[in-house]
Amino acid sequence: MVRYAKEHKQVTRQRIIEKAGQRFKQDGIDGSGISTLMSDAGLTNGAFYAHFTSKDDLVAHVVAEELRTQVARYGTLRPGRPGLEDLIREYLSPEHRDHPGLGCPSAALLDEVGRCEAGTKQAYTDGARDIVAEIAARLAPEDPKSARGTAIGLFTMLVGTLQLSRALADGKFSDEVLERGIENALALMG
Amino acid sequence: MVRYAKEHKQVTRQRIIEKAGQRFKQDGIDGSGISTLMSDAGLTNGAFYAHFTSKDDLVAHVVAEELRTQVARYGTLRPGRPGLEDLIREYLSPEHRDHPGLGCPSAALLDEVGRCEAGTKQAYTDGARDIVAEIAARLAPEDPKSARGTAIGLFTMLVGTLQLSRALADGKFSDEVLERGIENALALMG
DNA sequence: TGTACATCAGTGAACGCGCGTTCACTGATGTAC
DNA sequence: TGTACATCAGTGAACGCGCGTTCACTGATGTAC
Numbered sequence: 001m002v003r004y005a006k007e008h009k010q011v012t013r014q015r016i017i018e019k020a021g022q023r024f025k026q027d028g029i030d031g032s033g034i035s036t037l038m039s040d041a042g043l044t045n046g047a048f049y050a051h052f053t054s055k056d057d058l059v060a061h062v063v064a065e066e067l068r069t070q071v072a073r074y075g076t077l078r079p080g081r082p083g084l085e086d087l088i089r090e091y092l093s094p095e096h097r098d099h100p101g102l103g104c105p106s107a108a109l110l111d112e113v114g115r116c117e118a119g120t121k122q123a124y125t126d127g128a129r130d131i132v133a134e135i136a137a138r139l140a141p142e143d144p145k146s147a148r149g150t151a152i153g154l155f156t157m158l159v160g161t162l163q164l165s166r167a168l169a170d171g172k173f174s175d176e177v178l179e180r181g182i183e184n185a186l187a188l189m190g
Numbered sequence: 191m192v193r194y195a196k197e198h199k200q201v202t203r204q205r206i207i208e209k210a211g212q213r214f215k216q217d218g219i220d221g222s223g224i225s226t227l228m229s230d231a232g233l234t235n236g237a238f239y240a241h242f243t244s245k246d247d248l249v250a251h252v253v254a255e256e257l258r259t260q261v262a263r264y265g266t267l268r269p270g271r272p273g274l275e276d277l278i279r280e281y282l283s284p285e286h287r288d289h290p291g292l293g294c295p296s297a298a299l300l301d302e303v304g305r306c307e308a309g310t311k312q313a314y315t316d317g318a319r320d321i322v323a324e325i326a327a328r329l330a331p332e333d334p335k336s337a338r339g340t341a342i343g344l345f346t347m348l349v350g351t352l353q354l355s356r357a358l359a360d361g362k363f364s365d366e367v368l369e370r371g372i373e374n375a376l377a378l379m380g
Numbered sequence: 381t382g383t384a385c386a387t388c389a390g391t392g393a394a395c396g397c398g399c400g401t402t403c404a405c406t407g408a409t410g411t412a413c
Numbered sequence: 414t415g416t417a418c419a420t421c422a423g424t425g426a427a428c429g430c431g432c433g434t435t436c437a438c439t440g441a442t443g444t445a446c
Contacts, residue, residue: 009389028305030220033432046436047390055433100304106354111301114290114356115218121359128358152351152367153374157343160350164296164342166304168318169311177342184343188378199422223399236403237423245400 013051016041020058021066025108026101029059029116060119066105067127074134081189084138084154088185091158092178097165106155107162131155139189154188157181203241206231210248211256215298216291219249219306250309256295257317264324271379274328274344278375281348282368287355296345297352321345329379344378347371 019040023032034055035045052058077083090096091104100108106128113124135151136144161181168174209230213222224245225235242248267273280286281294290298296318303314325341326334351371358364 012389028220028302030218031305034434035431043389044391045434046392049434050389108301110350110353110357111298112218114353115221118359121357124357125359125363128354129363148366149370149373152354152370153347153378156350156354156367156371156374157347158350159353160300160346160348161342163300163304163349164318164346167300167311167314169308169315173315173319176338177346180339180342181346183339184346184378188343188374202422224401225398233422234424235401236425239401240422 009051012041012043016043016048016051017058017062017065021062021069021105022101024059024062025066025103025105029109029112056117056119059116060123063105063109063113063116063120064123064127067124067131070104070106071127071130071134074131074138080138080141084135084189085186088154088158088182088189092161092165092181092185094175094178097162097174097178100166104159104162106159107166110159110163150188150190154185157185157188161185199241202231202233206233206238206241207248207252207255211252211259211295212291214249214252215256215293215295219299219302246307246309249306250313253295253299253303253306253310254313254317257314257321260294260296261317261320261324264321264328270328270331274325274379275376278344278348278372278379282351282355282371282375284365284368287352287364287368290356294349294352296349297356300349300353318345340378340380344375347375347378351375 016037020032020037023037023040034048037058038045038048048058052061074083074087077087096103096107113120116124132148132151132155133144135154136147139147139150139154158181161177161184165174165177165181168177206227210222210227213227213230224238227248228235228238238248242251264273264277267276286293286297303310306314322338322341322345323334325344326337329340329344330337348371351367351374355364355367355371358367
C-alpha cells in the first residue's frame with residue numbers, strides 16, 4: 001500500500017521536535033541551527049522543510065510539546081501536596097541545574113520565548129495556563145481558584161531560582177541558591 | 191597635547207557599553223550583531239575592535255555594568271523596607287514589562303547568561319552577590335545574614351515573574367501574573 | 381512472474397545574507413622647528 | 414607664522430563562515446498490467 005509505514009513521517013517529525021527541544025534548552029533557540037537540529041534527529045538539513053514551513057514554525061511546535069511534557073510530569077507525581085514537595089526538590093536539584101537539555105523548558109528558555117513571534121508565545125501561554133492550573137489543583141483541590149496566586153508565585157520562583165543557579169560561576173553560591181530556593185518554595189506552599 | 195579630550199575614548203567606550211546593554215535586553219545577546227551595536231552608539235562596525243577584543247569581551251563588560259546600575263538603583267530608593275516595597279511595585283509594573291531595553295538585565299537575559307562563557311558568568315555572579323546583599327540589608331539591617339534566604343527568594347521571584355509576564359500572549363493573564371507577583375513578593379517579605 | 385511506472389521521505393549542493401573579525405586607510409588635531 | 418610630520422579614533426570594504434531556505438535529484442517501495 002504505502003512505501004513506508006503509515007505513521008513513518010509523523011514519527012520522524014516527532015523525533016525532530018523532541019531532539020530540537022533538548023538542543024534548544026541546551027544551546028538556546030538562536031544558538032541552534034537547522035543543520036544541527038536535523039543532524040540530532042539523524043537526518044540532513046534538506047529534509048527540514050518537508051516537515052516544517054520555517055524555523056519559527058518548528059519553535060512553536062517545540063514549545064507546545066515541551067510544555068505538554070511538563071504538564072504530563074504532574075501525573076507521575078504522588079497525589080496532592082506531597083507530590084508538589086517532591087517536585088520542588090527535584091526541580092531545585094544540582095542534577096536539574098546541570099542538565100538543562102533534559103530539564104524544564106521555562107528555566108532554559110523563558111526570556112527567549114518573550115522575544116519570539118506570536119505563535120510561539122501563544123503555544124507557551126496555553127501550556128503555562130495548564131501548569132498553573134495543575135499546581136493550584138494540588139495546593140487547594142477543593143477550590144483551585146483561590147490558590148492561583150500562590151501557584152503562580154511557586155512557579156515563577158522555581159524558574160527564577162534555577163536560572164539564577166545556572167548563571168552563577170561560583171558553585172557554592174549556586175548550591176546556596178538552590179537550597180534557599182527549596183526552603184522558600186516550601187514556605188510559600190504554607 | 192592630545193588631539194581628543196583625554197577621556198574621549200573612555201566616553202565612547204562607555205557609550206557603546208550602555209547602548210549595547212539596551213540592545214541586548216531588547217533583542218537578546220545572540221540576537222544583536224556588532225554592526226547594529228556600533229550603529230546604536232553612532233559609530234561604524236570597524237571601530238569595535240579598538241575598544242573590545244571580541245564580542246564576548248563586550249558582553250562581559252555589559253553584564254558587569256548592567257548589574258552595577260541595578261545595585262546603584264537601591265541607593266535611590268526610600269530607606270529600609272518601604273524602599274523595597276516601592277521597588278517590587280515598580281519592578282512588577284506593565285511599564286517595566288513592556289520596556290525590557292530600559293529594565294532589569296536579569297529579567298531580560300538570565301537564561302542566556304547561563305549559556306555564556308566564564309568571564310560573563312563571573313561578572314554576573316559578582317553583581318548578583320551585591321544585589322542579594324542589598325536586599326538582605328533592607329530586610330534585616332541588624333542581621334543581614336539571616337535574611338539572605340528571603341532575599342534570594344524575593345529576587346528570583348521578581349525575575350521569574352517578569353519573564354513569565356513577558357512570555358504570555360494573553361494580556362489579561364500577563365496582568366494577573368504581575369498582580370499576583372506583587373502580592374506574593376510582599377507576603378514573602380513578611 | 382516480470383517489467384514499467386508512480387510515490388515520496390530524504391539527500392546534498394547551492395542561494396543570498398548577516399555574522400564576528402581584520403585591515404589598509406582617512407582626517408582631524410597635535411608637535412617640531 | 415608656516416610647513417612637515419606624528420598620533421590615533423574612527424571608516425568602510427573585505428575575509429571566511431554558518432545561517433535559514435530552496436531545489437533538482439535519489440532510491441526504496443509500492444502499483445499496473
